[in-house]
Amino acid sequence: MNSPDQDHPQVVAMPPLLFAACLGVGLGLHGLFPIALTPAGPLRAVGISFLVTSAAIAISASAVMRKAGTHIRPDKPATTVVTAGPFRFTRNPMYLSLCLLNTGIALLVCGLIPLLMTAVLATILQQGVILREEKYLAAKFGPAYVDYRNRVRRWF
Numbered sequence: 001m002n003s004p005d006q007d008h009p010q011v012v013a014m015p016p017l018l019f020a021a022c023l024g025v026g027l028g029l030h031g032l033f034p035i036a037l038t039p040a041g042p043l044r045a046v047g048i049s050f051l052v053t054s055a056a057i058a059i060s061a062s063a064v065m066r067k068a069g070t071h072i073r074p075d076k077p078a079t080t081v082v083t084a085g086p087f088r089f090t091r092n093p094m095y096l097s098l099c100l101l102n103t104g105i106a107l108l109v110c111g112l113i114p115l116l117m118t119a120v121l122a123t124i125l126q127q128g129v130i131l132r133e134e135k136y137l138a139a140k141f142g143p144a145y146v147d148y149r150n151r152v153r154r155w156f
Contacts, residue, residue: 007077009136012128014075019098019121023105026117035112047107054100061086061093074133081137081145083152090156091134091149095125122155130154 012018037043064085065072071079072094086093099122106114137145 007140008075009129009133011074011132012124014073015095015098015125015129018124018129019102022117022121022124023102023114025120026102026106026111026114027109029113030109030111033113037107037110037112037115040110043107043110047104050100050104050107054097054104057086057093057100058097061097074129078137078140081141081148083148088152091152091154092125092130095122095130096155098125 062072064087065082068080068082068084070082071077090096099118102118102121103115106118134149138149
C-alpha cells in the first residue's frame, strides 16, 4: 500500500486536463484540416443529447461520491468503494462523461478529427488513469473492490 502522503493511484494527469488536451488537439486539427461529418443537423442534435447525458452522469456521480464521503479527485485518497448511482452501471462514470462530452462537442462542430480524438482520450484514460485506479482500489479495499469490479463493467 502507498504511504499516507501517496495514498492515491498515481494517475498520469488529472482527467479533466487529459480531456482538455484531447479536445484542444482535436479542434485545432479540425481547424487546420477540416473533415466534415454530414448531415450536420441530425449530428448536432445527437451532439446536444450527448452533452446533456454527459452533464447528467457527471453531476450524479459527483453527488454520489460526495454523499459517500470520498474524494472526486484521483490525486486524493479514496475512502470507500462507491457502488450507488451511476456506479451501479459503470465503474467509471466520470470518465465516461468526459468521453461523451468530447463526442458531443465533436458532433456539434461536425468534425471527424475531434470525434476520433474521443478514442485517443478513452485510450489515455484507460491506460493512464483507470488501470492505475483499479490497482490502487484493489490493494486498498481488497475483496470489496474486487467483488464490485467483477459485478460492474468498466465503461458501460
